[in-house]
Amino acid sequence: MTKVIIIGSGNVAQHLIFAFEKAQKASNEVQLIQVFTRKRESLVHLLDYDRITTEYNELLEADLYIIAVNDDAIQEVVSNLPFKNRLVVHTSGSVPLSSLNNENRKGVFYPLQTFTKNKEVDFRTIPICLESENATDFQLLNTIAKSISESIYAINSEQRKALHVAAVFVNNFTNHLYQIGNEICQENQVPFDILKPLIVETAHKILALSPNEAQTGPAKRNDIETIKVQETFITNTNHLTIYKILTQSIQNNG
Structure with a gap:
């Protein structure tokens, strides 16, 4: 089983949570085990209370950490991660892969769609643009992306x-x-x-x-x-x- 953690609680994060939860009911191959947010109440309508954390040092061990926050907040999140050599990706369309520091393995998991609060979308049709530093990490990202979407693309930072x-x-x-x-x-x-x-x-x-x-x-x-x-x-x-x-x-x- 592949374990995923999402960091964030905005529009993109909430739609990803919904997509992973829906996919998990169909197949347990990829599991969303935890979500980080500053305010638990922003996510209790989507997740059980015990799967939400407000503390970085409470982040569990996972195969992938998806940073789904505003572009300006990515650096702050990265600097607060309490671990090393794990696969960390962001969901931004404009922030380059190089913006993530070298403490962890880098990647991008960019769903190209407009997301609005409380407006459900069919995630299976949403293109997910992937980028990583090596083939092994890309394969992992590809597997996870395919669990929620049927449209996956390898896109580098300039193309993105x-x-x-x-x-x-x-x-x-x-x-x-x-x-x-x-x-x-x-x-x-x-x-x-x-x-x-x-x-x-x-x-x-x-x-x-x-x-x-x-x-x-x-x-x-x-x-x-x-x-x-x-x-x-x-x-x-x-x-x-x-x-x-x-x-x-x-x-x-x-």
Whole structure:
């Protein structure tokens, strides 16, 4: 049996806990034996009280320690680990493998997905990007990752950085555009729900077409008159700036 410990209690940590607990019911090959958090009450809805610790010196011996905290807190966690030569990984998309110190074996266990509190996701479909210093540790990470996901990738730190930037564009920036669209609807007494089938269809098209093939709209068609009318309609300076930048980017793309 492979033993795993998670350090953290935020969105990523909680979704990992849920995924490992679900996987353990199907197969006992990988077991989540303990979770570290500063506040026990943040996890008692997911785990038995005795499987949660608030003290680093109470961490049990495990095959893998997954640090699932904010990027800025990784170094603090690493410096407090009371052991040496164990496999320690983080879940960050942007922090390099080298950020982990040499007291322990290093790795990355990066699930590429947007996680929201109390919003369940199907972890089996989530890509997990793995990195380690040696083949033996990678094999262990691969085995553990496969216990909760069907989509595993070997990704080095530079590739992971690129993925994280790309994810900001396709997820965070896209969601901000939804927010702007919602504001425009509210200002003009139009239900945002009318746009939801369009949002779903746009996302579905990317599963079958390249982004370039799926691109439509006045900028793609170079419909200058429509673009001018829409620019005149947009009164919010920030929204207009974003509209112009994205329109020009689409036109430049051909």
